[in-house]
Amino acid sequence: MLVERHHPAMVRLALGYVRSRAVAEEVAQDAWLGLLRGLDGFEGRASLRTWLFQIVVNRAISTGRREHRYLPVDDRELENDDGAFSQDGWWMTPPAHWADLAVDRIAARDVADRIQDLISRLPAGQRQVVTLRDVEGLPSVEVCLILGITEANQRVLLHRARSRIRSLLEREVMT
Amino acid sequence: MRRRRAPSGHDMTCRQAVALVTDYLDGALTGEQAALFRAHLAECPHCTEHLAQIRVTVAATGQVGIDDLDPLARADLIDLYRRWRAGT
Numbered sequence: 465m466l467v468e469r470h471h472p473a474m475v476r477l478a479l480g481y482v483r484s485r486a487v488a489e490e491v492a493q494d495a496w497l498g499l500l501r502g503l504d505g506f507e508g509r510a511s512l513r514t515w516l517f518q519i520v521v522n523r524a525i526s527t528g529r530r531e532h533r534y535l536p537v538d539d540r541e542l543e544n545d546d547g548a549f550s551q552d553g554w555w556m557t558p559p560a561h562w563a564d565l566a567v568d569r570i571a572a573r574d575v576a577d578r579i580q581d582l583i584s585r586l587p588a589g590q591r592q593v594v595t596l597r598d599v600e601g602l603p604s605v606e607v608c609l610i611l612g613i614t615e616a617n618q619r620v621l622l623h624r625a626r627s628r629i630r631s632l633l634e635r636e637v638m639t
Numbered sequence: 640m641r642r643r644r645a646p647s648g649h650d651m652t653c654r655q656a657v658a659l660v661t662d663y664l665d666g667a668l669t670g671e672q673a674a675l676f677r678a679h680l681a682e683c684p685h686c687t688e689h690l691a692q693i694r695v696t697v698a699a700t701g702q703v704g705i706d707d708l709d710p711l712a713r714a715d716l717i718d719l720y721r722r723w724r725a726g727t
Contacts, residue, residue, distance in 0.1 A: 549653060552652065554652060554654075555686075558685040559688050559689050559692070562692070563688060563691035564691075566695045566699070567698075570698060570699035571702060575702070576699070576702040579699060579700055579702075579703050580703045598697050598701060599701065599703050601701060604665055615667065619661050619662055622661055623658075623660070623661035626661065626693055629696050630692050630696045633692070633696055633699060634692070
């Protein structure tokens, strides 16, 4: 069923822009209503999913503005967790090796919960992109269409979000 | 004329390699960049590990949100749909 497949993702997407889950639910429902009424000009050029997610973003932004919540860019977006490098660009402290150990642990429910919690605290741009790309598994092109950003911009945000989640996993695995 | 040679692992620093991981995984590097990246990885166990960690990260993030629709939200939607079908 279309609703079951897309609705949770639409609510998560809206949560990037509005304060509460209740409002995010409203935004997502509003998008479905738009679809049912055929009012929002779906012309079959984009996939239905892209179009639905775009409606969610547009409505969430206007709702978020009314809530004085929507902040397009945040200074924290500039932080980077890539690691520490010497001036000439080599690892200062080589990374701990844990990727092999982590494979067994990542399926654990509490790890997913912690990642979800971290994503909810990421700056808006990173949160949108990582949610659509890595939680929902959408392709890059579609995510750019939905969010109205360039592919390069999208990859910068994705890179930062993944770096943060990587650090979280490292702490989970090493402790 | 520039001499052509196979890229070596030292043509790219670790900092550069790590910065390009997302582009690499998205297939967004040029052929030359991708060759440099692979050459660096072939000689650098640390950056190889970092790439493996990012792959694990992407897989772990994919575990998030396989939750079902909130039952209340689902009931709302079905109700919405019924009303729409009934033309009210």
